[in-house]
Amino acid sequence: MEQYDSARNSFVQQEKLMEIASAQKVEEVMSNPDDYQRALGVSRVYSSMDDQQVNRALQDTDWIVRMNVLIKAMDAGETDRVDDHVALTLMSDKKPEISMRAQRLFQDRDLSKGDASHFSQQQEGSVMEAGKEEKGKQFGAVEGAILGEDGKWRNLSAYVDKEGKMVGSLSVDGEKHKVEFAEKEREGKKSLGAVVKRENGHAGGSPDMYVRIAAVEGRNGRFASMSLSEKTPDGKWQGIQGKGGGLHMNDALLDGKGVHSKEAQFIEKTLDVGPGALIPVKAREKTLEQEQAATAKSAPEKADRSREVIASQAPEQTVTLGEEPGNQRRWTGKIVDIADDRKSVDMQSAGKVSRVIDGQGKEFPAEIKVGDYGKLLHSKTGPQFAAQEQQRGKEKGKGGREVSV
DSSP states (O other), X not given: OOOOOHHHHHHHHHHHHHHXXXXXXXXXXXXXXXXXHHHHXXXXXXXXXXXXXXXXXTTOSSHHHHHHHHHHHHHTTOGGGSOHHHHHHHHTOSSHHHHHHHHHHHTTSOOTXXXXXXXXXXXXXXXXXXXXXXXXXXXXXXXXXXXXXXXXXXXXXXXXXXTSOEEEXXXXXXXXXXXXXEEEEETTEEEEEEEEOOOOOSTTOOOOEEEEEEEEEETTEEEEEEEEXXXXXXXXXXXXXXXXXXXXXXXXXXXXXXXXXXXXXXXHHXXXXXXXXXXXXXXXXXXXXXXXXXXXXXXXXXXXXXXXXXXXXXXXXEEEESSSTTOBSEEEEEEEEEOTTSSEEEEEETTEEXXXXXXXXXXXXXXXXXXXXXXXXXXXXXXXXXXXXXXXXXXXXXXXXXXXO
16 A cells, blocks of 8 residues: 655645646736737746647737747757647748748648648548549649638649649538639739639528639749639629648659659649749758759859858847847857848858847947858947957857857
8 A cells, every 4th residue: 555655745736836836927928918028928938838828829919929939949849839720820920030930840741731620520531532532643742721811721632634634622611622723824924723613502602712823932932822712792703811822742742753743844834933833842942952052062162261151041040139038148150141221130150040130129230241250249339240250160059149147
């Protein structure tokens, strides 16, 4: 028979009290109406946040709150805590500081269906059934999804048939509709379009829909994206607002045929986009890096390589100069980009690019320029820059930062 251990029981009770206190502290931070205090607070209490609180914070109205929590999850190697539907929202965030990170982090996930909780059994069955057609090889070669403001998912699954036409299905509201795309051209811009006829018998009606696939300009070139419209009672087409829309190859074809598949070649030819238009952003970036490396290898060596700049690399974190807890007093590296308003500077250190901002919102010195190497220093009168000679191979792993406490 197990004996009662008063000391152990007391320890367990203390742990429970600490957990309750931590949970209350997190809720206090997340409910703070002040955006600045909330953004600062979530960084401090991240380790005490449960998964639900993490996902709530990643949907905060303030973008700095969202970014701070995302960075904390990245640093802790805990991005698997982020729900699929939240990941999809982050990937299309209006702030590039967030969307670029999210695209790199979550591109390997299958987000075409979002979080499983968004789907009814009928919808899940429709998607599974679509994957079985055409012997399970071609149907679903191209996938895309849009989460409307009404909380409903619209899922497109398509392939190129034996006649060279792009066909497939659109799943929405538990319905699955066949689609056959036709080539369109307007003002010199090519696209693919398909009308989805729906029944209008039940309450509220099911308006006809129009699916459009077109090329969109992105950071790494043109890529394929889908958009949806619904027909209004007066016969006009009205766009469906929401998140997502990017088209991609399914995992099986991406690992196999990829850019050599019929679907990829069809999209590239029809929409006049470059190779890999259906490859996820992460894979496109890898291809771009390989091409840049090959070009750099074949180019003549320069006498002075200390001024080289990787302009295409996106910032992996945001650093704030200041005296507040968590701020940095200085940041060392090479300047690779400067914002037009001079209120943020991208610095490269140890192969990683960080976006540096001033905690007081002041502009960075007018004399600094892209390619300069040195230290950005916090000052009450505004950020200062001290130029240094770059010692290649001896940069500090964390940019030589000094943390305020």
